[in-house]
Amino acid sequence: MSLLDVERLTVDLATPQGTLHAVRGVSFAVDRGETLCLVGESGCGKSMTSLALMDLLPKAASRRAVRLSFGGVELGDLSPARMNDLRGNRIAMIFQEPMTALNPAYTIGDQMTEGFRRHKRVGRAQAEARAVDLLGRVGIASARERLGQYPHQLSGGLRQRVMIATALMCGPDLLIADEPTTALDVTIQAQILRLLGELAEEFGLALVLITHDLGVVARIATRVAVMYAGEIVETGAAADLFAAPRHPYTQGLLDCIPVPGRTPRGSRLGAIPGVVPSLVGALKGCAFRSRCRFARPDCETDIPWRVDARGHGARCVLA
Amino acid sequence: MLAYALKRLGLALLVALAVSAASFVLLRISGDVALAIAGEGARAEDVDLVRRTYGLDRPLIVQYGEWLARTLTGDFGQSLYFKTSVAGLIGDKIGATVILAFASLTLALAVALPLGVLSALFPNTWIDRLSLTIAVLGQALPNFFFALALVMVFSVKLRWLPVSGSDTWAHFVLPAISLGLYITPPFMRLIRAGMIEALASDYVRTARAKGLSPLSVVVKHAMRNALAPVVALAGVQFGFLLGGSIVIETIFALDGLGYLAYESITHKDFPVTQAVLMILSVVYVLLTLATDLVNAWLDPRLRTG
Amino acid sequence: MSDATLEASAAAASPDPRGVALRRVAGHAGLMTGATLLAAIVILSLAAPLIAPHDPYAQDLAKRLAPPIWDARGDWSHPLGTDNLGRDYLSRVLWGGQISLLIGFSVMIISGLIGSTLGLVAGYFGGRIDLVVTFIVTARLALPVVLVALAVVAVASGSLLVVILVLGLLKWDRFAVVMRSATQQVRHLDYVAAARAAGASTARIILREVLPNVAPQLIVVATVEAASAILLEAALSFLGLGVQPPLPSWGLMISEAKAYMFFSFWLIAIPGTALALLVLAINLVGDGLRDTLAPDGRA
Numbered sequence: 069m070s071l072l073d074v075e076r077l078t079v080d081l082a083t084p085q086g087t088l089h090a091v092r093g094v095s096f097a098v099d100r101g102e103t104l105c106l107v108g109e110s111g112c113g114k115s116m117t118s119l120a121l122m123d124l125l126p127k128a129a130s131r132r133a134v135r136l137s138f139g140g141v142e143l144g145d146l147s148p149a150r151m152n153d154l155r156g157n158r159i160a161m162i163f164q165e166p167m168t169a170l171n172p173a174y175t176i177g178d179q180m181t182e183g184f185r186r187h188k189r190v191g192r193a194q195a196e197a198r199a200v201d202l203l204g205r206v207g208i209a210s211a212r213e214r215l216g217q218y219p220h221q222l223s224g225g226l227r228q229r230v231m232i233a234t235a236l237m238c239g240p241d242l243l244i245a246d247e248p249t250t251a252l253d254v255t256i257q258a259q260i261l262r263l264l265g266e267l268a269e270e271f272g273l274a275l276v277l278i279t280h281d282l283g284v285v286a287r288i289a290t291r292v293a294v295m296y297a298g299e300i301v302e303t304g305a306a307a308d309l310f311a312a313p314r315h316p317y318t319q320g321l322l323d324c325i326p327v328p329g330r331t332p333r334g335s336r337l338g339a340i341p342g343v344v345p346s347l348v349g350a351l352k353g354c355a356f357r358s359r360c361r362f363a364r365p366d367c368e369t370d371i372p373w374r375v376d377a378r379g380h381g382a383r384c385v386l387a
Numbered sequence: 388m389l390a391y392a393l394k395r396l397g398l399a400l401l402v403a404l405a406v407s408a409a410s411f412v413l414l415r416i417s418g419d420v421a422l423a424i425a426g427e428g429a430r431a432e433d434v435d436l437v438r439r440t441y442g443l444d445r446p447l448i449v450q451y452g453e454w455l456a457r458t459l460t461g462d463f464g465q466s467l468y469f470k471t472s473v474a475g476l477i478g479d480k481i482g483a484t485v486i487l488a489f490a491s492l493t494l495a496l497a498v499a500l501p502l503g504v505l506s507a508l509f510p511n512t513w514i515d516r517l518s519l520t521i522a523v524l525g526q527a528l529p530n531f532f533f534a535l536a537l538v539m540v541f542s543v544k545l546r547w548l549p550v551s552g553s554d555t556w557a558h559f560v561l562p563a564i565s566l567g568l569y570i571t572p573p574f575m576r577l578i579r580a581g582m583i584e585a586l587a588s589d590y591v592r593t594a595r596a597k598g599l600s601p602l603s604v605v606v607k608h609a610m611r612n613a614l615a616p617v618v619a620l621a622g623v624q625f626g627f628l629l630g631g632s633i634v635i636e637t638i639f640a641l642d643g644l645g646y647l648a649y650e651s652i653t654h655k656d657f658p659v660t661q662a663v664l665m666i667l668s669v670v671y672v673l674l675t676l677a678t679d680l681v682n683a684w685l686d687p688r689l690r691t692g
Numbered sequence: 693m694s695d696a697t698l699e700a701s702a703a704a705a706s707p708d709p710r711g712v713a714l715r716r717v718a719g720h721a722g723l724m725t726g727a728t729l730l731a732a733i734v735i736l737s738l739a740a741p742l743i744a745p746h747d748p749y750a751q752d753l754a755k756r757l758a759p760p761i762w763d764a765r766g767d768w769s770h771p772l773g774t775d776n777l778g779r780d781y782l783s784r785v786l787w788g789g790q791i792s793l794l795i796g797f798s799v800m801i802i803s804g805l806i807g808s809t810l811g812l813v814a815g816y817f818g819g820r821i822d823l824v825v826t827f828i829v830t831a832r833l834a835l836p837v838v839l840v841a842l843a844v845v846a847v848a849s850g851s852l853l854v855v856i857l858v859l860g861l862l863k864w865d866r867f868a869v870v871m872r873s874a875t876q877q878v879r880h881l882d883y884v885a886a887a888r889a890a891g892a893s894t895a896r897i898i899l900r901e902v903l904p905n906v907a908p909q910l911i912v913v914a915t916v917e918a919a920s921a922i923l924l925e926a927a928l929s930f931l932g933l934g935v936q937p938p939l940p941s942w943g944l945m946i947s948e949a950k951a952y953m954f955f956s957f958w959l960i961a962i963p964g965t966a967l968a969l970l971v972l973a974i975n976l977v978g979d980g981l982r983d984t985l986a987p988d989g990r991a
Contacts, residue, residue, distance in 0.1 A: 124595055156598035163596075168589040172688060173611045182607075183597035218687040234597070398830075405831040414843055423847055527972035529923055531930050532946060532964035539957055630836025634927050648839055649931065652846045660843050668834045675834075 070097035071274045075135035079116045082128045086348045090116040092298040103275040105285040108295035114278045118244045157187040160235035164247035166227035170219035177215030184237040202233040225256035246278045297355035304380030314382035317356045399676040406668040423655045468656040483553045484643035488628035494567035503578025522572040534565035551640035562639045581613030622678030626671035723980020729973035737789030746780035748787040784940035791941045792922045799921035802860025807867020815875025850936045874906035908985035915978030919971045942967045
């Protein structure tokens, strides 16, 4: 069994308009040393999926799953206190906005060590030594001085490095990164991605990276899951999926990014016309059919999941 | 930080000067002070005599300059009604007012802090509705009416507490409750709104993702940031309490600055009114300065910037 | 909420923003309660000449301190009893409402004009003008309102007009503070910049572009200030330094009844409750408007 095994995860949100099905039966698995990228447009449920794994959903949201097992433990059966012992300890998470994700009132050192000291029950000196070590590992110079600084004294890129180092403090098995580079400058994005890839390998992490950017996926993913309207519509090894996308939505996403050497200079990049359907209330058939140029009558029926021998699967009548 | 403090101090001094001039001029131009001192039916010669005796016939700016010069040396003149030094009078009375203000503020915070935090943690529950009810009532009940109702219940019916005076701590209970209820709503609203904002913030989500204890998430991460504006409000409210206790002190005949101000006004004792007004304004300016500095010191962005 | 789907679906489900605002107003229980209560008080006060059973000033020394009807000795000739001079208490309470409403409304207008002008000008022009206005507001905040109002009313001798003027000239600070920050926000918005680029005059931009957009905050502050002015007048009159006898100001009625409170507490409870209900109604309306018109919570 994989380190993280998710089967038919659903997240429902209560809204004044009715129940919003933010995540609709998502299944995936990740192992140590693997990087799974959850890709999709904003609002496709990928952030809700990650918050559901952490049990950090907003109050209005409820989570259900056939299986939500982590290291052989069923997360759905854990008490809040036991779940809290896993969070930040064996499952760590970093977020999109490094500018606001750190508390402005406390020093970097304090925020880096507080979780470690709680989970590992060690003293301040030992925790700080580890923090200095990790800050150096994520490429921050004069780490010892940084511990005494406040978040506002650091740039966005540095703060995200601090967030990464903090996430690694307890030596987690699983790291969830929700759009970790979206808020950063392009040059910094590349550095942070490379760093994440290296660290995942070095620490033997299972990395779940959530992004809307296929460029990011191409750099780092071992496997990809493409999400649309709360569902996974295609999944497979990164190389397979990029070489031969089987779902029209994936194809559309790939057409939107220029490929150096392959996209002719001056040619138009693709765009997917139309809007995502409302997720309030029941949704039958393929959610993408209103925007799909290959749509046909049987797209309105329940479409089975089709997987090839290499584990490359898609939910489409054409696949 | 030092430059910031000096700048704020300079501004505070300017404000204090402007306020002292404004209050001086306000009292002088709103009516004929000499006539007020001499009495309604006084003859014209007597009024003139009063005017010359007190130097009220000179230009306002000269009168103000002289008054300011004396005031700065701590000489507030003589009370017309109490026939004693104004500085001495104020020294006698200010203690009761400060005690009352402290007691009211403590009471208000003791109610607003837990209720504000709990109603932010559990919105739309009975505790949220209870705090909302207290806030709405506290804002709508005229505090003198509330004070009289308290007297009826606790002094007249139950005979637990004295009706008036300022001799023992028991005399301060009802006045402090009356004033405390009045200033509770703004604290409660500020704390609730601040906590709701902080609890929804990214850094609180980070703290949760680190698996910190719920207590640490709420107290260390959310409250620390939500309560910073409360310091500023407490400073402002303390200043308001010193000046606003006039109604409550009068009802309970609590022998403080507010009651003194009331008596000086009804007896047209201008030196006393002027001095109390000046002191309250300057104290307010100093309080806001102090809270600004405390806030700057609490906020690492200002402290280290 | 982190998921953009929520906003998108909420927007999709409600294509008509004006209808939404109306529905939000109608669906706000506090706002509807407050508005109904306020309307009732306004109608009863304005109709006082028609519905008051007696002349509010007519004394009947033979019937002094008659109890209200809920007392065993009460009777229907004076439903709320009489005061220490035998005046019909119901009639006085009804007429008294006019005074409170007049005070609340006129003080709100005067202070609103002063404060919002200062705030608009400071927020719109910024720079030195802003510094000067901020200084004036800071200085004004340092003056204790009750004390200054009492002192000035005492010297100028109390009358309804003096009370209105003094409170109006003192209580503009909140208008100025809120209008200043609201204007600062609006000033940088695209349509204001566009109007400026199109060569519209400053006065026109402020009146046509800025004012309508800061109006929600203005309305909310206006309700808060009206309620606060009503309470202040009552406090001044209660201390004997506001509206003068024989006018039936609620604060003054409480003050006059103080000597009899141990045996006739209803003399205090009735005008006190009337005051509390009026202020409660205005505050509920103000809070409701804040929720529905200015939900970003600036006001």
